[in-house]
Amino acid sequence: MSALAGVLRKLGARVVDSVWRLGFAVRFLFAVLRYSGQSFQRLPLTIREIYFSGVLSLLIILVSGLFIGLVLGLQGYDILQRFGSSSALGTMVALSLLRELGPVVAGLLFASRAGSAVTAEIGLMKTTEQLQAMDMMAVNPIARVIAPRFWGGVISMPLLAAMFSAMGIFGGWLIGVVVIGVDNGSFWSQMQDAVDFRYDIVNGFIKSFVFGTAVSLIAVFEGYDCQPTAEGVSRAITRTVVSSALVILALDFVLTSFMFRGL
């Protein structure tokens, strides 16, 4: 009985702790938004973070997008040709990427590459008292360090997702048209016909924006809230990657169910 009570107590403590952390994260988000004005007044700070989060993630995004596109081309052709619809390959590749794979896979890669780097950087700044030093110099670390990194991620993510999708479509074309021999005209014209700007492209953009916001918030929050030790930073990085992946997949389901409910 006492063992059960102990388990329940631990479970209760974890739930209470999680609720506290969630509350703190929301307050943290409001603080970031509140001091974002100060941060935007010094645009080079945000542009620098767009470079670190966005430009430096380009390689992994483009290479992954290409491979995803190549695989989609192969798999898509294999399925479509059974129904005599191989000319619809372009439509299948484009819609898969624009609606789902682009935002989701780019989000997961972004969390692994840029999110973890942001958490590590902020966590180490906390561990080495750089954030405290800034605060003691009457410089708000939320405005100077956190907000630029948050907005750098929010702005970068939709652009990365767009490039991921573009590269994936190129990969699909490469395997479908160049290697397998699907008609080039059918590939592009069917895609042009089937892809709707508002329904597919804008919704995909909204998804990637939401994922970018979530990953960036998780990354800066975990770094700021970590225990200032080597182990604490390592745990924070792990939490950033794991939480971001789960949040992206969960949000994807929610957003998809609202966006494409007419299907």
Add this chain to the structure above:
Amino acid sequence: MPQPLASSAPVVPVVRLSQAGFAYGDNAVLRGVDLTVHRGQVVAIMGSSGSGKTTLLRLIGGQLRANAGKVEVAGQDLGGLSRAALYALRRRMGMLFQFGALFTDMSVFDNVAFPLREHTDLPAALIHDLVLMKLQAVGLRGAAGLKPGELSGGMARRVALARAVALDPLLVLYDEPFAGLDPISLGITAQLIRRLNDALGAASVMVTHDVHVSLDLVDYVYFVSGGGIVAHGTPTEIRASNDPYVHQFVHAEADGPVPFHYPAPPLASLLSLPEGDVP
């Protein structure tokens, strides 16, 4: 209490703590602390690890708010200050962190220039000259282009000192400024603290364990133990003190009012040996 250095100006302490106390929840860290620091003085806060001296420094810097009593800096009660007012006051403070806390993504030059760029509208050419003067004062003008990762511990501490005094502060706080330094770097850092304080006419408060260097350097010493001030005086008074705690600390004795053993049940009760066989 330390007396202000001779001056015709009205005596307003830079730092005054009156019956200040601080607790984490039910765990009282500081109780009834009275402390005064005047302009021109270098004051040391000493005490064993966990005695509450870093907490005391954080109260003075406004990083923590006192739960009881009053903490005043430059005549302003920190307890009632808004964040904006606290930041305005901190522009008149400098702080040297234990390991420098230099910004690792910036060069030495940019680290020292950081407070000037953040808080002044000075032209870049003037900031350049001021930074070189500050670096010259700590003997590291030649290291302006290096990154913090390329500096030794002593050099990093000196760069941090140059950054702490970049805005010519009224009050400089030092958290363990001598920790981990070799004897040469330690001597240089101690000299710089005194020289810069005298040149700026500032007040300095340092938390330190290094008794002998500190007693040669400072004007007044406070000993903290068990969350309160247990002794204070000038270095001469401290050296001559018969207070058991001060004596143990100054002479680095292993046992005394600060016990060698962490509180524990008697060893005999934990070992399965016959009584009398255990020391």
